Amino acid sequence: MSVETLEYTAKDFSSDQEVKWCPGCGDYAILKAVQKAMPLIGRKKEDIVFVSGIGCSSRFPYYMDTYGFHSIHGRAPAIATGVKLANPNLSVWQITGDGDALAIGGNHFIHLIRRNVSINVLLFNNRIYGLTKGQFSPTTNLGQSTKSSPQGTIDNPFNPGELVLGANGHFFARATDTNAKALTAILVEAEKHQGASIVEILQNCVIFNKDIFSNYTAKDVKLDNQLHVEHGQPMIFGSNSDKGLKLNGFKLEIVTIGEDGITEDDILVHDAHEEDSTLHNMLVKLQMPVVTGIIRSFQEDSFEIRMKKQVEEVEKNSPFKSVNDLLESGETWEIK
Amino acid sequence: MGTTAINEVDKVVIKFAGDSGDGMQLTGTQFTGTSALLGNDIATFPDYPAEIRAPQGTVAGVSGFQVHIGQAHIHTPGDNPDVLVAMNAAALKANLRDVAKGKTIIVDTDNFKRKDWEKAGFAEDPLSSGELREYHVIEAPMTALTKTALEGLGLDNKSIVRSKNMFALGMVYWMFSRPLEYTERFLKGKFGKKPEVLAGNIKALKAGFNYADTIEAFSSASAVLPADMAPGLYKNVMGNEATAWGFLAAAEKSGKELFLGSYPITPATDILQELAKHRHFGAKVFQAEDEIAGITSAIGAAFAGDLAITTTSGPGLALKGEALGLAVMTELPLVVVDVQRGGPSTGLPTKTEQSDLMQALYGRNGESPVVVVAAKSPADCFSMAFRAAKIALEHMTPVLLLTDGYVANGSQPWKIQHTEDLDDITPHEADKSMQNWQPYERDTASLARYWAYPGQEGYEHRIGGLEKDELTGNVSYTPENHEKMTHVREEKVQRVANYIPELEVDGAQEGDLLVVGWGGTYGSLLTAINQCAAQNKKVGLAHFSYIKPLPKNTAEVFGKYKKILVAELNQGQLVKYLRGELPQFTYQQFNKTQGLPFRVVELAHAINKTLEEK
Ligand SMILES: Cc1ncc(C[n+]2csc(CCOP(=O)(O)OP(=O)(O)O)c2C)c(N)n1
Ligand code: SF4
Ligand SMILES: [Mg+2]
Numbered sequence: 001m002s003v004e005t006l007e008y009t010a011k012d013f014s015s016d017q018e019v020k021w022c023p024g025c026g027d028y029a030i031l032k033a034v035q036k037a038m039p040l041i042g043r044k045k046e047d048i049v050f051v052s053g054i055g056c057s058s059r060f061p062y063y064m065d066t067y068g069f070h071s072i073h074g075r076a077p078a079i080a081t082g083v084k085l086a087n088p089n090l091s092v093w094q095i096t097g098d099g100d101a102l103a104i105g106g107n108h109f110i111h112l113i114r115r116n117v118s119i120n121v122l123l124f125n126n127r128i129y130g131l132t133k134g135q136f137s138p139t140t141n142l143g144q145s146t147k148s149s150p151q152g153t154i155d156n157p158f159n160p161g162e163l164v165l166g167a168n169g170h171f172f173a174r175a176t177d178t179n180a181k182a183l184t185a186i187l188v189e190a191e192k193h194q195g196a197s198i199v200e201i202l203q204n205c206v207i208f209n210k211d212i213f214s215n216y217t218a219k220d221v222k223l224d225n226q227l228h229v230e231h232g233q234p235m236i237f238g239s240n241s242d243k244g245l246k247l248n249g250f251k252l253e254i255v256t257i258g259e260d261g262i263t264e265d266d267i268l269v270h271d272a273h274e275e276d277s278t279l280h281n282m283l284v285k286l287q288m289p290v291v292t293g294i295i296r297s298f299q300e301d302s303f304e305i306r307m308k309k310q311v312e313e314v315e316k317n318s319p320f321k322s323v324n325d326l327l328e329s330g331e332t333w334e335i336k
Numbered sequence: 337m338g339t340t341a342i343n344e345v346d347k348v349v350i351k352f353a354g355d356s357g358d359g360m361q362l363t364g365t366q367f368t369g370t371s372a373l374l375g376n377d378i379a380t381f382p383d384y385p386a387e388i389r390a391p392q393g394t395v396a397g398v399s400g401f402q403v404h405i406g407q408a409h410i411h412t413p414g415d416n417p418d419v420l421v422a423m424n425a426a427a428l429k430a431n432l433r434d435v436a437k438g439k440t441i442i443v444d445t446d447n448f449k450r451k452d453w454e455k456a457g458f459a460e461d462p463l464s465s466g467e468l469r470e471y472h473v474i475e476a477p478m479t480a481l482t483k484t485a486l487e488g489l490g491l492d493n494k495s496i497v498r499s500k501n502m503f504a505l506g507m508v509y510w511m512f513s514r515p516l517e518y519t520e521r522f523l524k525g526k527f528g529k530k531p532e533v534l535a536g537n538i539k540a541l542k543a544g545f546n547y548a549d550t551i552e553a554f555s556s557a558s559a560v561l562p563a564d565m566a567p568g569l570y571k572n573v574m575g576n577e578a579t580a581w582g583f584l585a586a587a588e589k590s591g592k593e594l595f596l597g598s599y600p601i602t603p604a605t606d607i608l609q610e611l612a613k614h615r616h617f618g619a620k621v622f623q624a625e626d627e628i629a630g631i632t633s634a635i636g637a638a639f640a641g642d643l644a645i646t647t648t649s650g651p652g653l654a655l656k657g658e659a660l661g662l663a664v665m666t667e668l669p670l671v672v673v674d675v676q677r678g679g680p681s682t683g684l685p686t687k688t689e690q691s692d693l694m695q696a697l698y699g700r701n702g703e704s705p706v707v708v709v710a711a712k713s714p715a716d717c718f719s720m721a722f723r724a725a726k727i728a729l730e731h732m733t734p735v736l737l738l739t740d741g742y743v744a745n746g747s748q749p750w751k752i753q754h755t756e757d758l759d760d761i762t763p764h765e766a767d768k769s770m771q772n773w774q775p776y777e778r779d780t781a782s783l784a785r786y787w788a789y790p791g792q793e794g795y796e797h798r799i800g801g802l803e804k805d806e807l808t809g810n811v812s813y814t815p816e817n818h819e820k821m822t823h824v825r826e827e828k829v830q831r832v833a834n835y836i837p838e839l840e841v842d843g844a845q846e847g848d849l850l851v852v853g854w855g856g857t858y859g860s861l862l863t864a865i866n867q868c869a870a871q872n873k874k875v876g877l878a879h880f881s882y883i884k885p886l887p888k889n890t891a892e893v894f895g896k897y898k899k900i901l902v903a904e905l906n907q908g909q910l911v912k913y914l915r916g917e918l919p920q921f922t923y924q925q926f927n928k929t930q931g932l933p934f935r936v937v938e939l940a941h942a943i944n945k946t947l948e949e950k
Contacts, residue, residue, distance in 0.1 A: 015798070017810065046793040051636065054801075062798050062811065067790040069639055070800025071632070072662050078597070078629035082636025082644070083790065085620050086595055090640065090790050108632075111625040311615045318616035323588045326614065327581060327752050331518070332571045333373050 008039040015065040021056060026177035026204035027124065031063055033180040034093075034122070037187035038066075043091045051080040053105060055097035056131045057124035057203070074105025077112035080119045088304040091191060094121045099129045102138040102158050113167040115303040116195040120187070123160055123198060126205035127212050134208035146208075161284030161295065164198045165277050171197040172284065173294040177204055178217040182228065182292065189294055195302040202290075216290045229283065229293040234267040237289055244268070252282050254289075272297040347406030349414030350508065353431050354423030355392055356385055356399040359501035363421075364401025365747075366505055370518040372572040372749050376405040377563035379859060380747045381413035381933070386602075386685045393447075393455040398430040405512075407563050411713075411859030413746065415935040419511070421504050423447060423478070425456035432462075437470040442507065444500065446479035476547065478503045485543035486536050495533060499540035506544025516541060568751040575714035575744040576606035579647075579673060579737075582721025584617055585753075587643050589722075590729055590761035594619045595637035597630040598647045602685045603741040604675035607647045627652035631659040631672065638668040639799070641789035643725055647673040650692045651682065654699065660734055661700045664825060666799045667776075667785050669728035669763070672706075673721070676740040676855075678931040687931025688742035690855055693909040696736045697884060703822050705829040707731070708884040710738040712858035715750035717743060720881060722758060723836075729763040731832055732784040738883075740905075742933050743856035763787060766795060775799060775809030782835070783828035830885045839878055839887040842866075846896035847874025849947055852923075853903050854880040854910050857934055861903060864939035875943060883910070886917060894921050901926055901946045903939060 013035040021027045038048070048066040052058035054073035061068030071079050080094045094112075101109045101123050112119065128146065129135045135148035139160065143152040164172045171193045175183040183201065190197035202213045211218075216225050227237040227245070235245040242257045244267035255262045272294050274280070280296040301309075320326045350367065354360045361382055368380050383400040390397035404414035419440045422428040424447035435441060448463050462468060463475065482500040483493075491499075502519075509516060520538055527534035573581075587594035596619065598608040612621045620642070624630040631646040638644035648656065653674045663670045676692045678684025696708045707727055711720040717739055724737040766773045766786040775797045778785050788795035797809060805812040806820055841850070843865040853861045858879050868875040878893055880886070894900060902911040903926040911925045926942040928934060 017798075044793070046796055047791060049640070049790045061800070064798075065796060067796050068798035068800075069636070069666075070798065070802065071635075072658055072801050075628060075632040075659065078624060078632035079636035079639070081622070081629075082595065082597060082633035082638075082642075083640040084636075085622060085633070086593070086637040086640035086642040086644075087789075087791055107625055108629055111629070307620065311618055311620075314615040315618070320614075320616055322755070323581070323585045323617065324754050324756075326584065326617075327571075327754065328569065330571060331369060331373060332569055332752065333375065334569055335375060335565050335567050 008045065010035040010039065012045065013038045013065050015063050017062045019063050020059065022207050024206040025056070026126065026206075027057055027060070029177045029180055030122070030124065030183065030201055030203065031060065033183040034064070034187060036180070037184045040184070040188050041091065041191045043191075047089060048091045048093070049083055050093045050095060051076045051083060052095040053097070053100035054131065055100045055129070056205075057097040058095055058100060060095040074100055074103070075108060076100070077105060077108035077119070077121070081112060081115070081117050084117055084119055084304055085307065088118075088308060092119045094119050096121060096123055097130065098123065098125045098127060098137045098139045098160070102160065102163070106138075110163065110167040113164055113169045113196050113198065116170055116300075117303040118194055119196055120190045121196065121198045123200045124203045125160060125200050126203045126209055128205050128209035130205050130208055159285060160198075160200045162281065165281050165284060165296065169198055169296065170195045170298045170300070171294070172280070172296045173197070173199045174202070174290070174292045175199060176202045176213065176217050176292060178222075179292075186294060189297070193297055194299055194305070225289045227286070227289040227291045229270040229272070229291055229295060231270055231272040231294065231297070234264060234269050236264070236267055252286060274298065346408050347404065347410065348418045348512070349402065349404045349416065350419045350421070351400055351402045351417035351431060351434075352421045352504070353398055353400040353427035354501070355426070356390060356397050357392065358399070358423045359498065360399045360401050360423070363501045363505045364403055366519045366522060367508060367514070368403050368747060369522070369572060370509070370514045371403070371405045372570070373518055374514070375563060375565070376407065377410040377565060378406075378572065378747065378749055379404045379410045379413045381742065382745045384686055393424060393426050393452055395426045395430045395456060398427050400427070400431065409563065410748075411862045412933070412936065415937055419508070421508060423500070423504065425453040425458060425462065428462060429456040429458060435471065438472065440472045440474065441468065442474045442476065442504070444478035444504070445475045446477050476507065478544070481543060481547060482540050485539050489532055489536050489539070491532055491536050495536060499536050502537045502540035503544035503547070506541040506546075507548040509541075510545045510548035516545060565749070566751060570749045570751055572747050573715055573718070573750040574606070574747045575711065575717040575739055576604070576675065577610050578715055578717035578750065579711070579721045579739065579744075580607050580610035580614075582718040583611070583643070583645055583671070583725060584614060584619065585718070585755050585758060586722045586725030586761060587617065587619070588755055589758055590643060590725070590763055592641070592643035592729070592763060595622070595634060595642040595644045596620070596647065597622045597624050597633035597637070597644070599624050599627045599630045599652060601627075601649045601652050603677055603744045604647050604649045604652070604673065606744065607673060607675070627655040628659060631656040634670055635659060635663050635666070635668060638663070638670050639666070639789060641787070641791070643729065644669065645671045645673065645725075647675070649675050649677050650679045650695065653692060653695055657700045660706065661702060661704045662801045663734040664700070664704045664706060665801050665804070667732045667825075668734070669732055669787070670734040671721070671724045671728050671737060672734060673737045673739065675744045676738060678929070684931040686741065688740045688856065688933060689905050689929060689931060690738075690740060690857070691906040691909065691929065692738065693854075693883070693906065693913070696738055697913060703826065705826045705884070707733055707735040707829055707832055708738065709735060709882050710855035710880065711743055712855060712879060712881060714743055714746045714748045716881075718750065718753065726759060726761045727832055727835070729761055730784065730835070731782055731828065732764050732787060733829060733832070738855055740856040766792075774807050776804055776807055778824075782831055783824060833885040833888050836882050836887060838889045839880070839893050841893060842877040842879070843869050844874040844876045847876065848897065849875045849899045849901060849943065850894060850897035851875060851877045851901050851903060851943060852880070852910070852914070853877065854883060857903065857905060860934035860936055860939060863936045864943060867936070867940055868943060873947065875947070880910070883913070891918055891920070894918060899924065899946055901943065903927075903934065903942065905929065905934065
């Protein structure tokens with residue numbers, strides 16, 4: 001199939017394997033959104049690779065009719081890095097859970113971001129360990145009682161976005177499993193972005209952490225409790241589209257347009273491309289409303305591009321054209 | 337060269353020892369390089385402290401470099417130095433017990449003041465106490481003489497004192513009739529941008545040479561003539577360097593791009609560093625955030641079609657265990673190098689040992705077979721790295737290559753093998769002629785599955801760590817399938833035996849005793865066996881390069897001897913494996929765990945004892 005004639009539909013990306021998540025699990029909606037995004041990224045099927053760790057979410061690659069690697073717990077960032085460096089032409093996607101990415105794989109996660117390898121990371125955050133049946137994770141709310149914290153957790157949770165920005169992340173977006181359309185659009189942008197693109201997806205585990213995000217995602221509250229940001233647009237939200245963000249000193253303030261002399265012109269305009277991440281960090285930390293959309297997208301040369309440039313540069317200047325040249329280099333002597 | 341009579345000897349062992357800041361490693365490698373160019377056979381052994389700068393003047397801070405040069409074939413760096421160069425009292429203290437009476441000791445008397453010998457742990461001044469009465473001691477105030485020689489060059493005191501290693505080297509060059517050109521050339525390359533430092537070093541080198549000539553103190557002044565070696569082009573190689581080159585050669589021969597994922601660890605780091613120099617071959621060298629990322633990035637690269645390598649030492653191999661199991665399950669080509677060191681835990685980071693064999697064979701969850709091979713000398717690292725890559729690519733299996741600190745840091749002359757002289761490597765890939773390719777479909781002879789990777793149209797597939805269906809590779813929990821796959825994975829590794837060389841024996845081809853070894857102890861064992869042959873003893877040496885699977889003729893070879901003695905630098909790991917694999921034989925064992933290589937004398941002793949026992 002040549003690129004010009006790429007006419008995939010979402011169905012072309014569905015594998016022959018039976019999907020085995022619990023009925024009602026948020027992962028289904030995410031799978032759909034990803035399959036919808038694939039025909040939009042303009043890549044040939046054979047050039048797409050999904051790499052995952054271990055967890056309910058990490059079963060994902062089996063359901064995609066692309067290349068896929070379901071690996072071991074926490075290590076997918078390093079495996080994906082190897083895939084990308086082996087063949088930088090590939091479109092590489094990492095699927096991970098909040099335990100997989102932030103507990104056992106925390107080290108690999110931050111280093112993938114620090115290096116800025118062009119990999120799209122979909123972090124399925126259900127704030128619980130699903131596969132092992134309900135222990136708390138590094139994102140579980142403080143005090144929540146789970147199977148392994150019957151008296152409530154005493155661990156402070158991570159906010160994944162803060163971790164991404166703290167590791168000098170260049171692309172961070174947040175989405176929900178209830179808004180497939182927004183998610184699909186974000187995925188297309190994540191693929192376009194050169195460098196590591198991290199997409200946190202708030203995902204409902206209906207069995208072990210049911211409705212943990214319903215305060216953000218339920219039909220009746222979502223407009224008031226979610227702020228969906230778009231680059232270049234004023235950060236306005238609310239069922240009447242009259243609430244917005246304004247900077248007050250070093251803090252973000254929620255204001256209402258039409259009250260206290262506030263007009264739309266007073267509302268902050270979102271700049272995802274700004275190199276300084278201070279404001280992005282404030283957006284990431286905001287609890288009510290929760291911010292969704294592409295919060296940060298700042299581009300510079302990615303790791304694999306730098307590696308390629310370096311190899312080309314060294315190749316150009318090296319006296320060695322073959323391994324024999326190397327083997328014969330240095331001090332040698334002939335025995336007759 | 338004065339009028340001193342030159343006494344020709346066929347081999348000599350020299351040890352340069354000093355404080356870790358004294359530049360002894362450099363001094364030793366220079367002497368090695370010069371001697372190699374003269375056509376001597378050589379073996380070297382650097383011996384340095386784990387701490388970069390342990391307290392100055394203490395035994396803990398002593399760094400040494402032993403070199404064995406000869407006219408005859410040399411297989412080890414030698415048991416005992418014929419000449420010890422001790423740059424301070426601590427260096428003397430640390431090495432004196434290895435020097436036999438009557439041998440030569442050169443000391444820098446400027447570092448034998450009271451505080452020096454006290455710090456080194458001598459109760460009295462060793463130069464005057466009579467302790468060295470039976471040695472041939474050459475006392476030279478090297479520091480002071482270097483200072484005088486370098487006066488007026490405008491160098492600061494620190495740089496002047498640092499040059500004293502060149503003074504010592506100059507003395508030893510004179511002593512063994514070595515030319516200075518090789519080192520002069522080296523110094524010009526190293527200090528070309530610092531003309532004063534260059535002048536200082538060359539001056540110190542010549543001053544040492546001339547001083548030795550002037551004092552004519554050397555009754556043992558010797559010329560070691562060139563060795564009788566097979567014709568060809570040679571160079572001196574270190575084990576780690578040779579390992580790196582073996583992989584580069586394998587990448588070129590297989591038409592694959594090389595990927596290395598690695599995390600620095602002594603004594604394996606040099607492989608990473610050597611490959612990092614060779615980006616011009618397209619080598620993708622990735623310094624990972626830890627050993628787990630080292631191996632998993634390599635697994636990712638293997639999944640995507642590269643020749644993938646990861647390098648480490650024992651503690652790192654422990655971390656890689658789970659991921660190595662993933663490579664076993666996904667049946668991807670991968671080479672893992674473990675440059676062994678003393679353990680457990682951090683153990684003896686800079687010392688050698690062969691104690692990771694069990695970890696290599698069994699250190700994973702589940703039934704998790706991998707091919708295990710070992711390099712027997714610095715130069716053999718090239719061949720075994722190449723072979724490990726060939727097996728991995730042709731049999732679709734992880735291969736674990738064991739070297740050790742002794743082989744990795746040691747050096748020897750290597751007859752350069754050109755890539756056209758090496759075997760071809762044909763990666764076991766799926767091709768268009770295959771109808772309905774399935775991820776776990778196998779070659780009926782080798783049982784290797786066919787490699788297909790991202791970028792190839794029509795082969796899109798999913799693999800992972802869950803048990804696989806024997807054909808489709810889809811997840812399968814069927815009891816019968818799991819048992820079948822368990823057998824297939826083992827059998828695939830066993831069938832590698834059909835493609836590797838048979839076991840060869842050095843020394844007696846049958847007889848009273850078969851000495852068995854593996855890996856880096858080859859030189860010591862061979863030297864011991866050659867001594868037995870000279871004494872008409874019927875002793876053979878079977879040295880394993882391929883451990884899992886064992887060469888097909890192993891039992892046949894073992895059956896030709898009355899006794900079997902397995903000698904290892906551990907508490908008996910190969911011997912345990914052999915007892916399991918070939919239980920029909922009775923094995924005796926000789927083990928050492930001191931962080932040091934075998935001495936030929938101790939081997940000879942063990943062999944004789946075994947021969948004498950009823
Ligand atoms: C080395 C290792 N340790 C522990 C486990 C057990 N384990 C499997 S998945 C998991 C947690 C998964 O949680 P998360 O990453 O949030 O994924 P989810 O199931 O919620 O999608 C754990 C602890 C394992 N498979 N491997
Ligand atoms: S346990 Fe939770 S996360 Fe896992 S499949 Fe079921 S609902 Fe989904
Ligand atoms: Mg989870």
